[in-house]
Structures are given as C-alpha cells and as structure tokens.
Amino acid sequence: MTETFRKTIQDGLAVLRHELISGAAGVRPLPPLSTDGPGWAVFPVEVRRALVWLVHGVVVLFAVSMFWLSYAVYAGRHSYDGPDWSTGLTLLLGLTAAVPLLLVLIQPIAAWWLSLAGVAAVGVAGLDVDPWPFAEPTFPSHLTVMVVVALRSRPVVAAAVWAGTVAVGVLLATVASPRSWKSDNVTAFAVWSAVALGGALLLRAWLEARNRLAASDDATLAERSKRTVLEERTTIARELHDVVAHHMSVIAIQAEAAPYRVENIPPELAASFGTIRENAVAALAELRRVLGVIRVADFEGYDAPEAPQPTLDALDALLDNVREAGLPVDKVVTGARRDLPPGVELSAFRVIQEALSNALRHSPGSATRVELAYVLGGLGLRVVNGPAVADEASGTASVPAGSGSGHGITGMRERVAVLDGEMTAGPTPDGGYEVVVFLPAPALVESPAATEEDA
Known part of the structure; x- marks a missing residue:
C-alpha cells in the first residue's frame, strides 16, 4: 500500500513537472467548436461554418472588455475622466487582464503563468485598485484562464494551478498590501475558483464519457455492418453453392455419357472425358465440403438443398x-x-x-x-x-x-x-x-x- 501511494505521488509530480514547467510553453491551439450534432441542424451550413469559431470569438471579445474595464477601474470607479496613461499603471492592469486571455487560445499553461505574474506585478506595484489583490478585471480574467487550463489538462494540473494561485494571493495579501487596511479578497477568489474548476472538471469528464460512448457506438455500428455483410455473403455463398453444384453435376454426367454417344471413339479422347469427369466429381466434392460447412454446422450431414433457389x-x-x-x-x-x-x-x-x-x-x-x-x-x-x-379516418399510416x-x-x-x-x-x-x-x-x-x- 505504501509503495503504491509513493508511486502515485511520483507519477503526479512527474506530470506536474512536465505540464507546468518543461512543457509550459507547448503550443496547444484551442480546437474549433464541433457543429455536427443534431442541435446545430437548425442553422444553415454557412452559419455553422462560422459558428465553429464561436468560442474563440467570445474569448477575444472578453479580453477586449477586460482591457477597457481596467481603464474604468483605474480611472476612479467608472468615472471615465481619463487617467494618465503615461504612468503605465493603467496599461499594466489592462494588459494583465487581456493578454493572458488571448494567449490561452494557443498556450494555456503559459497563459496561466503570465496571468499569475501579472497579478503579482499589480500587487507589488501598489496599484490602487479595489478589491485587492484580485482586482475587478484580473479576477474574472485569471479565473477564465484557470477554467480553460482545467478543461484542457489533467485534474492534478488543475489542482496545482488552483493551489499556486491561492498561495500567491495569500502572499500578496500578507506582505505586499499597499494600504494600512486590508481589502483581502483571496478567500472569495479561492472559493469561486474552486467551484469553477470543479464544474470544469465535471464538464470535461462528461465530455470524455460522451466521446467514449460515441466512439463505442461507432465501433458497434461498424461491427454490426461488417457482420451484416458477412451474413449476406454467407447467404450468397450458400445459394451459389446450389447453382454451381448443379452445373458441376451436369458436367460430370455429360463427360461420363459422351464416350457412349459416338462409336469407335479414340482411347485418348475417352481418357480425356474420364479425366474431365474425375475432376468435376472432385471439384464437386470439394465444393460441398467447403461451402457445406457454411450452410450447416454439421457439414458431415450436409445434404441436398431443401428447395430449388428461386428465379x-x-x-x-x-x-x-x-x-x-x-x-x-x-x-x-x-x-x-x-x-x-x-x-x-x-x-x-x-x-x-x-x-x-x-x-x-x-x-x-x-x-x-x-x-x-x-x-x-x-x-x-x-x-x-x-x-x-x-388512413383517412385517423390520418395515420394504415x-x-x-x-x-x-x-x-x-x-x-x-x-x-x-x-x-x-x-x-x-x-x-x-x-x-x-x-x-x-x-x-x-x-x-x-x-x-x-x-x-x-x-
């Protein structure tokens, strides 16, 4: 039991090291949305071709909205009088909220690291935002990045991402608060992010189960179609056996009777007719032996067909x-x-x-x-x-x-x-x-x- 637990821990650490460190810069573009399901049939083909990029468009639009939300927050609670952009602080907040959302479409783990670094940078810079350290634009932005990572990574990676984010928030709230009073929203972020990541993991598990079920249904349908083809070929083989067996029997009878239809037939020709008959009989026996096993389970008891094949x-x-x-x-x-x-x-x-x-x-x-x-x-x-x-009375099929x-x-x-x-x-x-x-x-x-x- 101890050995199994130790092996599980080692495997989990290996996954985290690969996913969060060595493979953090890996390019994994978000695939287009599938519109092959029955619910999408209500849309025209041209619309469905555009809807495959629906998720990408929503994320880009969300990134733009978060960038302008950061402008409103730093301008003084949506006053829009316009802060001094030359200070770079408003730009820092906007980029912290927007860039990771765009990057998550291509590199989800790198986007999480960038978003986490932005949250830390905003906290260290002492930007006067409220709440703190997860401001209004960075709170939904970082949460969205974490959800995408959870949907596209293993559960252990999602747990590590949540733990890392909460740890950074606690550290900022503890040692880097720019105010004398606390406006710590780390607890709120920890709760909301746990709920969101839990829902994302459940959604991913459901999607994977549905995909496995669909693959199983496809395999079953393919196997059923293959079995149908084999059954039909078996039926055809049985019927052709009857047809070919009849003709082979006629050949054998004609070859046996041919020497008696002509007087003084040369011995060589008689021998040829005999060879034809022997080959026909041998072919007929082999045909009955091979195809007879298809017709009945006990091919030793195979007999003539019960009825002639229809024409x-x-x-x-x-x-x-x-x-x-x-x-x-x-x-x-x-x-x-x-x-x-x-x-x-x-x-x-x-x-x-x-x-x-x-x-x-x-x-x-x-x-x-x-x-x-x-x-x-x-x-x-x-x-x-x-x-x-x-049916004229009921309006339904007879x-x-x-x-x-x-x-x-x-x-x-x-x-x-x-x-x-x-x-x-x-x-x-x-x-x-x-x-x-x-x-x-x-x-x-x-x-x-x-x-x-x-x-």
Missing part, C-alpha cells in the same frame, strides 16, 4: 404475396424476355424481394412499381414506391412503418457487387424510395449436345 419465373408469385399483404404492386417488363445465368436470376429475385420488404416496412400501402428491362448487356431493375398511405437498420440495402449491394453490377438507392422527391440495379448478364449459349437432343 424470375417465381416473381409473379412473390408479387401476389406482397399484394395480399396490402402493398399494391405493378410490374412493367421491357425488352425480350430471355433466360439469364442462374446467379443473375437468383440475385435479381432477391433484390426485388428485399426492396418490396422494405416498402412494406417503411411505406405501407404506398403505390409500388417493379420494372425489369432486358437489354443486350444484362438486366436492369427498378423498384420504386411512394410515401406511406395515410400499417405502422418499421424502423429498419439499413441492413437490407447492405445485403442488396453485396449481391450486386458479387456480379460486378451497379446499384443506387435513395429517397425520391415525393417522399418515396427507389432502388435501381443493373446486373451484367451475357446471353446464354446453348451447347451443341443440347441442340442435337432438341433436334
């Missing part, structure tokens, strides 16, 4: 279900309908499904339209909905809108990115929402074997 042929059934849920949906198809690669069909169906789900949650009852455009280079999708329809987290949009972007497609999503001018997607899809080429079978 655009199932789009009408999906739209019927959405209509039954209370969302009027129209479908518009442009271009010649043609078969697309299974991955494109699956991703297009899932994107439309997720976009309609979002419309149901966020804009219940809104008029919705699904547009499909078959173009030469691929497939274009557009799902657009209007604002939520209000179904409460959901407050989703945006993960559906993330999932759609992942699906589109897998196929090297493009996607945009955002609100429409009428208060609705639209999702626009283009999926590149080259035209499918029928194999000669399939053409021969059809013939």
Whole structure:
C-alpha cells in the first residue's frame, strides 16, 4: 500500500513537472467548436461554418472588455475622466487582464503563468485598485484562464494551478498590501475558483464519457455492418453453392455419357472425358465440403438443398404475396424476355424481394412499381414506391412503418457487387424510395449436345 501511494505521488509530480514547467510553453491551439450534432441542424451550413469559431470569438471579445474595464477601474470607479496613461499603471492592469486571455487560445499553461505574474506585478506595484489583490478585471480574467487550463489538462494540473494561485494571493495579501487596511479578497477568489474548476472538471469528464460512448457506438455500428455483410455473403455463398453444384453435376454426367454417344471413339479422347469427369466429381466434392460447412454446422450431414433457389419465373408469385399483404404492386417488363445465368436470376429475385420488404416496412400501402428491362448487356431493375398511405379516418399510416437498420440495402449491394453490377438507392422527391440495379448478364449459349437432343 505504501509503495503504491509513493508511486502515485511520483507519477503526479512527474506530470506536474512536465505540464507546468518543461512543457509550459507547448503550443496547444484551442480546437474549433464541433457543429455536427443534431442541435446545430437548425442553422444553415454557412452559419455553422462560422459558428465553429464561436468560442474563440467570445474569448477575444472578453479580453477586449477586460482591457477597457481596467481603464474604468483605474480611472476612479467608472468615472471615465481619463487617467494618465503615461504612468503605465493603467496599461499594466489592462494588459494583465487581456493578454493572458488571448494567449490561452494557443498556450494555456503559459497563459496561466503570465496571468499569475501579472497579478503579482499589480500587487507589488501598489496599484490602487479595489478589491485587492484580485482586482475587478484580473479576477474574472485569471479565473477564465484557470477554467480553460482545467478543461484542457489533467485534474492534478488543475489542482496545482488552483493551489499556486491561492498561495500567491495569500502572499500578496500578507506582505505586499499597499494600504494600512486590508481589502483581502483571496478567500472569495479561492472559493469561486474552486467551484469553477470543479464544474470544469465535471464538464470535461462528461465530455470524455460522451466521446467514449460515441466512439463505442461507432465501433458497434461498424461491427454490426461488417457482420451484416458477412451474413449476406454467407447467404450468397450458400445459394451459389446450389447453382454451381448443379452445373458441376451436369458436367460430370455429360463427360461420363459422351464416350457412349459416338462409336469407335479414340482411347485418348475417352481418357480425356474420364479425366474431365474425375475432376468435376472432385471439384464437386470439394465444393460441398467447403461451402457445406457454411450452410450447416454439421457439414458431415450436409445434404441436398431443401428447395430449388428461386428465379424470375417465381416473381409473379412473390408479387401476389406482397399484394395480399396490402402493398399494391405493378410490374412493367421491357425488352425480350430471355433466360439469364442462374446467379443473375437468383440475385435479381432477391433484390426485388428485399426492396418490396422494405416498402412494406417503411411505406405501407404506398403505390409500388417493379420494372425489369432486358437489354443486350444484362438486366436492369427498378423498384420504386411512394410515401406511406395515410388512413383517412385517423390520418395515420394504415400499417405502422418499421424502423429498419439499413441492413437490407447492405445485403442488396453485396449481391450486386458479387456480379460486378451497379446499384443506387435513395429517397425520391415525393417522399418515396427507389432502388435501381443493373446486373451484367451475357446471353446464354446453348451447347451443341443440347441442340442435337432438341433436334
């Protein structure tokens, strides 16, 4: 326990030595005010750009006011008849009050030392000010400097600054008073400064806690977004596994049957077909082993998919279900309908499904339209909905809108990115929402074997 206490004292003294002595001249400009919070949204952007310097402007204005207050005090309790500035005493009082306030914006510790030296200089010079030794201009000026130091330094530094200031005040009031009677306001300054520094330390602790909470929220949001992406990629991998496994199975079957479709096939060609089949079977087994563990926890028990993956042929059934849920949906198809690669069909169906789900949650009852455009280079999708329809009786939405987290949009972007497609999503001018997607899809080429079978 004694060793721990001694170590704490040593660490505190090391901090004070660094902050108040060796690092006293360190330049630490006061950062601009942050105007990113929701409360600042009421101001225009141009005004917010100017408000970032609000604190700096207030401090400068306060420094100017303290300089002229010193003029009024030394002129005889605000008489403004004008003292003799050539004596330098009024100028000394004004600079003692104003300069540290300007310096604290750049070098807070140096500003405190300068303000403390000014207080001592005014006391030693015997300037006839009242109260004494902390006169009207130097009292608020030095207190403001101490508060800024407390906000920008460690608590032990704030305590040392308070103790040093009170010690200098006591010394001046004891041995350097220019009057035969005492006008000692050191006690008042000690009390007010203790209260102000305590409030500053509490404010700093609250700001630091809020910043840590905001950083934690940002990290949580980033982790949640990352997890959503991984979950969506896992889903895509499971679905692509089914598609690829089907094609690999077809390759293996075709390679096995090819030697029997032609008479007197050369042994070399038969061996090549055999190699193709063996590689297809091996690739299929490896695919099932690697992606099967994604699909289920016990990949040893992995079996065929429970149901085939949907394609655009199932789009009408999906739209019927959405209509039954209370969302009027129209479908518009442009271009010649043609078969697309299974991955494109699956991703297009899932994107439309997720976009309609979002419309149901966020804009219940809104008029919705699904547009499909078959173009030469691929497939274009557009799902657009209007604002939520209000109930005429109550004036509210017929179904409460959901407050989703945006993960559906993330999932759609992942699906589109897998196929090297493009996607945009955002609100429409009428208060609705639209999702626009283009999926590149080259035209499918029928194999000669399939053409021969059809013939």
